[in-house]
Amino acid sequence: MIKKHRLVALSTLLIFTCTTMNAQKIVKLWETNPPTSNEITKAEKYERNGNWVTNVSSPELTIYQTNKAKNTGMAVVICPGGGYAGLAILHEGEQFAKWLNGQGITAFVLKYRMPNKHKEVPLDDAQQAIRYVRNHASEFGIDVNKVGIAGFSAGGHLAATASTHYTTEGTNTKPDFSILFYPVITMERATHGGSRSNLLGDNPLPADIQFFSNEKHINANTPPAILLLSDDDKSVPTANSVLYYQSLKKNNVPATMYIFPEGGHGWGMNIDFKYHSQMLELLGMWLKSTDVQLGKIQEK
Numbered sequence: 327m328i329k330k331h332r333l334v335a336l337s338t339l340l341i342f343t344c345t346t347m348n349a350q351k352i353v354k355l356w357e358t359n360p361p362t363s364n365e366i367t368k369a370e371k372y373e374r375n376g377n378w379v380t381n382v383s384s385p386e387l388t389i390y391q392t393n394k395a396k397n398t399g400m401a402v403v404i405c406p407g408g409g410y411a412g413l414a415i416l417h418e419g420e421q422f423a424k425w426l427n428g429q430g431i432t433a434f435v436l437k438y439r440m441p442n443k444h445k446e447v448p449l450d451d452a453q454q455a456i457r458y459v460r461n462h463a464s465e466f467g468i469d470v471n472k473v474g475i476a477g478f479s480a481g482g483h484l485a486a487t488a489s490t491h492y493t494t495e496g497t498n499t500k501p502d503f504s505i506l507f508y509p510v511i512t513m514e515r516a517t518h519g520g521s522r523s524n525l526l527g528d529n530p531l532p533a534d535i536q537f538f539s540n541e542k543h544i545n546a547n548t549p550p551a552i553l554l555l556s557d558d559d560k561s562v563p564t565a566n567s568v569l570y571y572q573s574l575k576k577n578n579v580p581a582t583m584y585i586f587p588e589g590g591h592g593w594g595m596n597i598d599f600k601y602h603s604q605m606l607e608l609l610g611m612w613l614k615s616t617d618v619q620l621g622k623i624q625e626k
Contacts (some may be wrong), residue, residue: 355385355436355454361448364442379437384540385451387458388435390423391466396430398617399469402505403455404433407479407592408452410441410448410524414594418478418507420528421595425606429613438484441614443527445534452488453499460497472620474503474549478520478594479562482509483540486570489551490543503616505553505609509590511566512539518562541569550580550619552612554605556589580619582612 331484366383373380375483383450392398404426406418413419423433429612438451456473463470477485486502492500510518526534536542551574553567574581586601593599 344496346423349387351391353389353458355451355458356385357468360385360439360447360450360454361447362444364439364444365445366440366442366461371501372590373396377414377416378408378412378540379415379481380440382437382440382567384437385439385454386437387455388420388437390420390433390435390461392427392430394467396428397432397467398430398472399467400431400474400613400617401434401459401466402426402431402474402476403452403459405436405438405475405477405480407477407594408516409505410483410537412440412482413479414482414530414592417594417596418481418592424478425595428609432468443524445469445525445538448484448525449487449491450482454491456488456492456499456501457497458616459603462571469620472617474505474616475501476505476507477509478507479592480510480518480525481505483521483525483538485509486540486551487538490540491537491551500530500547501549502620503549504552506551506567506570507594508555508558509553509560509566509570510562511541511570515538516563516565516569516583518566521595524546524568525537541573544570544573544577544579546577548574548577548579549591550574550616551582552585552609553581553583554586554609555584556586556593557589559591561591 337396368381370381406413417433423435426433436455439447441447459473475485489501489504510521513522555567571581571583589599
C-alpha cells in the first residue's frame with residue numbers, strides 16, 4: 327500500500343515536472359540556403375562548458391515556450407553577444423530565455439551566423455528569425471504585434487540593426503520593441519573595434535560605417551527600446567547606448583535607459599552581477615508596461 331502511494335506520488339511529480347519545464351524545440355532558420363554565405367568552413371565548436379560557440383555557419387532557433395496559463399502573447403528573439411566572433415549562448419541566451427518564460431513570454435534564442443567580414447549575414451538571420459516567429463505565431467500563442475528582439479553587446483548591435491533596418495514587404499521584419507544590453511551601436515569612433523572588424527573588415531567603406539551606425543537610422547517608426555549597461559564598461563563605451571537613447575528621444579520614440587554604477591561588460595544573466603536582481607525587476611516592469619502600450623496601439 328505504501329509502495330502504491332509512493333508510485334502515485336512519483337507519477338504526479340513527474341507529470342508536474344514535465345508540464346512546467348520549458349518546452350524546447352530547435353528549428354533550422356532557413357529551409358533552403360541563406361541568401362548570403364559567410365564562407366566559414368571550420369566545424370562549429372563549443373567551448374567553456376558549452377557557453378561559447380564559434381564558427382557558426384548553420385543558423386537555428388531554439389524555442390522556449392512559456393506556460394500557457396501565463397502566456398502574455400509576447401515573444402522575444404534573443405541575439406547573444408560575442409563580438410561577431412562567437413556567441414555566449416548560455417548566460418546571454420538560454421538563461422535569459424528561461425527568465426522571459428517566467429514573465430509569460432515565449433523566447434527564441436537565435437544562433438546566428440558569424441559574419442566573417444560578410445556584413446549582410448547576421449542581419450539576414452535576424453530578419454529571418456522574426457519572419458519565423460510571425461509566420462508560426464498561432465502555433466505558440468503569440469500576438470504578431472508583440473514580437474520583440476533582444477541583444478547583448480554585438481548581439482545588441484544586431485538587435486538595433488534589425489530595429490532600424492527592416493522590411494515590411496511580405497512578412498514584416500520590424501520588431502515591436504527592443505531590449506539592448508550593453509550594446510554596440512555605432513561603427514564610428516566609439517565602436518567596439520573587434521565587432522566592427524569582424525562585421526565590416528579591417529578597412530571598412532564609409533558607406534558601410536554609415537549603414538551600420540544604427541543611431542543614424544532612427545526615425546519616428548523605430549520601435550521603443552530599453553537599454554541596460556554599466557558605467558564602468560571598458561569594452562563597449564557607454565556612448566553607444568547614449569547615442570541610441572538620445573536619437574530615440576529626438577524622434578519621440580519611447581526609450582528607457584538604466585546605467586548601473588559598476589559591473590563592467592558581459593554580465594548578462596550572471597547572478598554575481600551586483601545589480602542582477604534590480605536589473606531584472608526594472609526590466610520586468612518595463613516589459614509589462616510595454617505589453618500594455620502595445621495593446622493600446624492595437625485598440626486604436
